Amino acid sequence: MDHNRPAATRSRENYLKALLQLGSEAPVPVSVLARHLRVSAPSVTNMLARLASERLVVVGARGAARLSPAGERAAAQVLRRHRLLETFLVRVLELDWSEVHEDAEELEHHVSDRVLEALDRFMGHPSEDPHGHPIPDRQGRVVRRALSPLAALPAGRAAAVREVRGGEDRARLSRWKRSGLVPGARVRMVQATEDGVYTLEVGGRRVVAGREGLDGVMVERRTRGAR
Amino acid sequence: MDHNRPAATRSRENYLKALLQLGSEAPVPVSVLARHLRVSAPSVTNMLARLASERLVVVGARGAARLSPAGERAAAQVLRRHRLLETFLVRVLELDWSEVHEDAEELEHHVSDRVLEALDRFMGHPSEDPHGHPIPDRQGRVVRRALSPLAALPAGRAAAVREVRGGEDRARLSRWKRSGLVPGARVRMVQATEDGVYTLEVGGRRVVAGREGLDGVMVERRTRGAR
């Protein structure tokens, strides 16, 4: 009884989305979630208990949480909204790649299904957002792709940038953009030193970066024949 | 001191917008505001006190409130957001005229300036929303127009529909749309009876309506020479 479910508020949706993004392998500890959401640990414990009582998450040993199937569906919808909105802001409104994250972050909680599907239609049902992330479909399904970190590319090998992760860090996105490290770009690893200095060739230009500066750039090795 | 102003939340913005729309002539009584916002009277008293302490509204005799100049500016911005969003939803996303109100009502509180101005740019700086309401400019200025209610049009006279008010009533908007009573339409008053039955000619068709069914349709009499 008492089955009128609580509203899907901004805060709840953010917890679910965070669990989806952080919890692909193992249950997410309270502390990790707290850091990610910039919230205190007691707040997390508290909200997880609520989400658990709504059967959206399952809280396991030591407080670590993972999404239930229902929670996963709900979280995928939030992600879909976020990515469609980012795509819209960049492709249609021509806002900058590196600046749309915050706006999408806000709007994702307030766009109705009607408007979202209209946006999707207007853009011709895009399959990826401007950072190369796959956009979940209406059922929450996401295309799985086998990508590897650019930093793991052996010297001499080439690949295609497919996805850049960490959209909340504007400065880093701008840097990547300036070096040409955008989805679709062809990149070749020239040299990788022991101490984490990478020399790349991107669109004919030499780019030198540290391991940290490359973290989040994902490439696809198989450059032909895939699809 | 203590000048860090409170966030412009959804609720506050709605109070301001309501005051702008209801308070063109006289201060707005608590009860009117409560009815309009579907909120209890004590809630109104309470919120007005807060808005007053922020110098956004002035509360006068018997609790009646009007906007301060600063409040007026803030409210006009909300209205600008609302109307630009409605225009976008109809003109770009091709949603129905009669259905976009709710979505705009929600989004108006969450669209950043950056996105709003991008929308404005994308649409080529529209001056009116789909219902014919003038869109306030970035400074909050609104074009003043001399419109009269369609029902006041003398028999035999023609005019142009310029604005349809009451966008929150979907059914009524649909009815107007079906009869061709949309901004820009030419209309002629054929007959108006004592007991409030009006016979019109709209786009060659006869339309019969009661006073109430016409309430909110505003026309411009001067059909040439104005601009």
Place this chain on the structure above:
DNA sequence: TCCGTTCGTTAGCCTAGACTAACGATTCGA
């Protein structure tokens, strides 16, 4: 094995913004 650090939870508090119940003031009709 012990001790300090890390982690999660409990308890209690805060703010925004709603609510109801009760009360005082005004106004209007008879």
Place this chain on the structure above:
DNA sequence: TCGAATCGTTAGTCTAGGCTAACGAACGGA
């Protein structure tokens, strides 16, 4: 002019979602 409505305010509650302080459990290094 008196009584009944109407209106606004006061007082007290509630919910969501944060917070800090304090505490106990678990872990890891010596």
